[in-house]
Amino acid sequence: MIEIKNVSKSYVKNKKSVDSLNLEIKNGEIFGFLGPNGAGKTTTIRMITGILDPDEGYILIDGHSIKEEPLEAKKNFGFVPDNPDMFLKLKGIEYLNFLAEVYKVPVEERQNRIEELTKKFEIYDDLNSYIESYSHGMRQKIVICGALLSNPKNWILDEPMTGLDPKASFDLKEMMREHTKKGNTVFFSTHVLDVAEKLCDRVGIINKGKLVFVGTLEEMKEKFKEQGSLEELFLEITEE
Amino acid sequence: MTFLLTKIFLKSSMQKITEQNGIKDVRKKSKAQITLYALLFAYLIGIMWFLSTKMINVLKEINAETVFIDLVFMMVFFLNILQTVFSSINLLYFSKDTDSILSLPLKPYQIILARTNVMLILEFAVNILIGLIPLIIYGVKLNCNALYYISVIIGLMLLPILPVIIVSLISMVIMSFSKIIKNKNKFQLFTTLIMLVLVIAFSIGITKIDSETMTDEQMAQTLTSAGSFTDMLKTYFPTFGFLVNSIHSNNILTLILETVKTIAVTFIGVVIYLLCAQKLYFKGLIGSLYSGEKTKRGKVKIKAKSKRLGIIYVFKELKILIRNPVYLVQCVLPALIFPVLFIGLIFIASDEELKGITNSLALMLNFNKPLILMGLVAIMQFFAMFIYVSITAISREGKNATFIKYIPVPLYKQYIYKIIPNVLMNIFSTLIVLGIARYLLPIEITDLIIVFVISILMNVSLSMLCLIMDLKRPKLQWNTEYAVVKQNMNLIFPMIFGTINVGIVIFVNTTLKMYSAYIQLVIIAMIYILANICIYIYLYKKQYELAKKIM
Numbered sequence: 001m002i003e004i005k006n007v008s009k010s011y012v013k014n015k016k017s018v019d020s021l022n023l024e025i026k027n028g029e030i031f032g033f034l035g036p037n038g039a040g041k042t043t044t045i046r047m048i049t050g051i052l053d054p055d056e057g058y059i060l061i062d063g064h065s066i067k068e069e070p071l072e073a074k075k076n077f078g079f080v081p082d083n084p085d086m087f088l089k090l091k092g093i094e095y096l097n098f099l100a101e102v103y104k105v106p107v108e109e110r111q112n113r114i115e116e117l118t119k120k121f122e123i124y125d126d127l128n129s130y131i132e133s134y135s136h137g138m139r140q141k142i143v144i145c146g147a148l149l150s151n152p153k154n155w156i157l158d159e160p161m162t163g164l165d166p167k168a169s170f171d172l173k174e175m176m177r178e179h180t181k182k183g184n185t186v187f188f189s190t191h192v193l194d195v196a197e198k199l200c201d202r203v204g205i206i207n208k209g210k211l212v213f214v215g216t217l218e219e220m221k222e223k224f225k226e227q228g229s230l231e232e233l234f235l236e237i238t239e240e
Numbered sequence: 241m242t243f244l245l246t247k248i249f250l251k252s253s254m255q256k257i258t259e260q261n262g263i264k265d266v267r268k269k270s271k272a273q274i275t276l277y278a279l280l281f282a283y284l285i286g287i288m289w290f291l292s293t294k295m296i297n298v299l300k301e302i303n304a305e306t307v308f309i310d311l312v313f314m315m316v317f318f319l320n321i322l323q324t325v326f327s328s329i330n331l332l333y334f335s336k337d338t339d340s341i342l343s344l345p346l347k348p349y350q351i352i353l354a355r356t357n358v359m360l361i362l363e364f365a366v367n368i369l370i371g372l373i374p375l376i377i378y379g380v381k382l383n384c385n386a387l388y389y390i391s392v393i394i395g396l397m398l399l400p401i402l403p404v405i406i407v408s409l410i411s412m413v414i415m416s417f418s419k420i421i422k423n424k425n426k427f428q429l430f431t432t433l434i435m436l437v438l439v440i441a442f443s444i445g446i447t448k449i450d451s452e453t454m455t456d457e458q459m460a461q462t463l464t465s466a467g468s469f470t471d472m473l474k475t476y477f478p479t480f481g482f483l484v485n486s487i488h489s490n491n492i493l494t495l496i497l498e499t500v501k502t503i504a505v506t507f508i509g510v511v512i513y514l515l516c517a518q519k520l521y522f523k524g525l526i527g528s529l530y531s532g533e534k535t536k537r538g539k540v541k542i543k544a545k546s547k548r549l550g551i552i553y554v555f556k557e558l559k560i561l562i563r564n565p566v567y568l569v570q571c572v573l574p575a576l577i578f579p580v581l582f583i584g585l586i587f588i589a590s591d592e593e594l595k596g597i598t599n600s601l602a603l604m605l606n607f608n609k610p611l612i613l614m615g616l617v618a619i620m621q622f623f624a625m626f627i628y629v630s631i632t633a634i635s636r637e638g639k640n641a642t643f644i645k646y647i648p649v650p651l652y653k654q655y656i657y658k659i660i661p662n663v664l665m666n667i668f669s670t671l672i673v674l675g676i677a678r679y680l681l682p683i684e685i686t687d688l689i690i691v692f693v694i695s696i697l698m699n700v701s702l703s704m705l706c707l708i709m710d711l712k713r714p715k716l717q718w719n720t721e722y723a724v725v726k727q728n729m730n731l732i733f734p735m736i737f738g739t740i741n742v743g744i745v746i747f748v749n750t751t752l753k754m755y756s757a758y759i760q761l762v763i764i765a766m767i768y769i770l771a772n773i774c775i776y777i778y779l780y781k782k783q784y785e786l787a788k789k790i791m
Contacts, residue, residue, distance in 0.1 A: 051791055086640045098556050111542050
């Protein structure tokens with residue numbers, strides 16, 4: 001469960017990149033975080049993961065404050081950043097072994113977990129190669145495998161579908177569904193409205209730092225008295 | 241278009257340290273920073289003034305003061321070559337914007353010219369700083385007229401063009417093989433090392449000229465013979481001769497004539513360069529971009545045993561550092577090369593010279609042991625100034641530096657893990673120096689152990705302070721890995737901290753000279769144990785605050 005209470009953040013004076021954000025992502029829920037470029041999505045995700053400190057408000061991950069109890073909070077989420085070009089000079093397997101140690105994945109579970117994840121994303125055979133030799137999509141896959149290695153309860157994914165091939169994209173969506181069925185949480189940002197429409201239990205739309213809508217697609221249609229697709233509603237909301 | 245492209249390349253290669261995520265840090269430079277830069281500049285000028293004055297005086301005695309101009313031009317010329325050796329491959333082939341530039345509707349010569357211009361502008365800056373100051377000192381000392389200064393400026397501006405295009409062309413020839421080389425990392429390391437060997441050979445040659453033990457007579461002889469070396473340069477690099485002649489002549493007509501000749505030769509050089517570069521550059525560029533290593537298939541080794549996180553983390557740091565040719569050459573190799581060079585110089589010296597040095601040092605060891613032991617500590621601090629592992633520990637990660645903030649490992653522990661590789665490099669160079677000392681002098685093993693421990697204590701504090709500086713001023717938005725090291729002002733900090741360490745050693749040695757070597761060393765050890773504890777507490781208490789600029 002992720003709770004964001006009255007969070008604000010400014011990079012420059014008198015211009016809030018995120019303005020009084022309140023959100024609660026419940027257990028068992030896939031939550032899509034939408035918004036145009038520069039709306040505040042990545043800033044919000046960076047605050048949730050502890051990369052940035054909010055100027056106001058607080059964030060709880062499974063009841064642990066990211067600011068007050070950072071280690072406990074960080075143990076409870078797996079994070080996929082927007083840029084998958086990480087640790088390019090390490091081999092795929094070295095990267096995963098390192099993360100297994102960081103997240104204290106029990107030795108007996110590591111073998112199965114790494115095999116299961118990397119075989120699902122079809123990169124098992126490439127694990128002995130340096131990450132720099134991977135394509136963009138493969139890099140995205142290894143970062144996703146790393147984030148899910150410790151089987152965290154909360155998944156926080158920044159544009160996770162970028163660069164993934166259709167099969168990997170489909171598999172990831174299936175994994176998200178399976179994960180939330182077990183009572184866990186998935187919070188992800190995306191520009192692909194089709195994915196959000198089909199996958200998310202609820203969506204939040206942020207525009208110019210403010211949360212302009214949060215709820216299900218049905219609630220959105222009801223609120224804005226429109227019967228169009230999420231894409232049409234999104235354009236309607238963000239253009240206002 | 242070439243001008244615009246040059247501006248873009250230059251801006252991206254010199255991106256400001258304070259720019260983060262596209263948001264400009266509007267804070268002005270603090271007074272302390274300005275004072276620091278002013279002091280450093282004054283220090284540089286002071287050293288140049290001292291060396292230039294000494295050389296000019298020595299040459300004046302044998303009526304050969306004009307050789308000084310040749311020497312400065314020769315030094316600047318070789319510096320241009322050395323700088324381009326290091327920068328050309330990285331700027332031409334490993335800039336991050338290469339992919340996006342290739343897809344733009346630009347003519348090949350525009351890209352080549354713009355990239356070359358960036359190298360040239362960096363060389364102009366070096367020439368102004370390193371070449372202009374000694375030549376102004378020369379002009380002041382010899383009451384030269386305005387024509388002298390004009391010809392010096394024209395000379396320093398035109399001089400780097402030929403070396404830059406020649407070295408770039410050599411780089412392009414080497415890199416055109418990159419498509420057939422499977423491991424581009426090893427290839428890049430190999431090419432840089434070849435060029436580095438040339439640098440070392442050159443340095444050894446220079447050290448023969450710049451020896452403090454020389455008498456004035458010997459120095460004058462060496463300087464004039466070095467002056468004759470410039471005659472050879474004039475044959476192979478005609479523009480070098482034209483420009484030096486124009487300064488010597490002090491005649492407006494000769495200045496115009498030699499400048500026109502230089503421009504003509506340079507123009508022909510640039511045309512040939514562009515013609516060849518258009519054939520070679522893109523072949524190598526595509527090769528270096530798209531000839532990644534083949535996928536290695538085989539049994540995947542999943543760690544069946546859990547190790548301490550600290551060990552795994554430090555190994556990760558070392559792997560990333562050593563596998564990256566740019567970081568290996570710029571951050572690690574100086575630590576290994578300088579002591580090796582030191583050994584080389586000892587073996588170059590003749591048996592008689594070596595015996596003389598050893599005897600006098602051994603004698604001094606009997607009479608003034610503290611001085612020798614403290615001297616050893618100071619030498620090791622000198623080598624420590626060239627290890628840039630800790631000062632770039634955060635900046636090297638670039639945008640991915642945020643990783644340390646979202647994993648469940650305390651930040652202060654990660655800081656310590658990032659410092660350890662720097663200390664390990666220090667240990668290596670320290671052992672070499674102590675090995676040489678043991679070889680040359682009858683120093684007891686216990687003394688060496690004490691010196692080793694003190695050196696490591698000093699290096700731990702230096703490494704921690706360097707990391708703090710990198711955390712406070714991280715350079716995370718870079719275009720080439722080369723920029724992290726070569727265009728990073730933070731690199732002055734190891735030098736500052738190393739100098740302070742040497743200063744503390746000298747201070748303790750001079751104020752406590754009535755006490756034995758051991759008492760002096762124990763006091764230094766205590767100072768640094770205390771300093772290390774304080775810095776560690778600071779790292780622990782300010783761990784989150786220090787990471788604020790990583791975002």
